[in-house]
Amino acid sequence: MKWEEGGKEGTVVAGGRGNGNSLTQLSYPYGVVLDQLSTVYVADGWNHRIMRWPKGATQGSVLMGGNGTGGEANQLYYPRDLSFDRHGNLYVVDNSNDRVQRFNIERSSSLLRLDLFGYRVKS
Structure with missing residues (x-):
């Protein structure tokens, strides 16, 4: 939800169509961040993907993940933030x-993989 200062109600800027995995849905979204163009990026936890919602869009696009759970560079497993x-x-x-x-983001490809608990860096 986006809330304008002094507003009495918010505006849905991503999801809002129930729990699911279509491009208009999210499933347990966690982290959210905006870029300089007001594009909304959402960590879509239970869909194991990162969604991108340009300002004014009626549906998002999968930026990364969405390839099932796993540890490969193109997979996420409950992204949080x-x-x-x-x-x-x-x-x-x-x-x-x-x-x-x-x-x-320009190429939507992984540049660095950091395994926190193994203290390994793969580039």
Whole structure:
């Protein structure tokens, strides 16, 4: 929900069509972050994906994940949180894989894989 200052009700900016995995639905969304263009990025936990909702969009697109649970570079396992750095890279907390992944949004490809509990860095 987006709330305007002084508003009496919010505006749905992502999901809102019930629990599910279509491009208009989310399932247990956790983290959310906006970029400089007001595009909304959501960690869609139970769908194991990151969704992108451009400002004013009626449906989102799968930015990464959505390929089932697993530990491969194109898979997420209950993503929890998101953050951008000053260079525009998106960091995803991949909760059940015990890792944080860094993605270059321009190419939507994984640049770095960090296994937190193994203290291994794969680039």
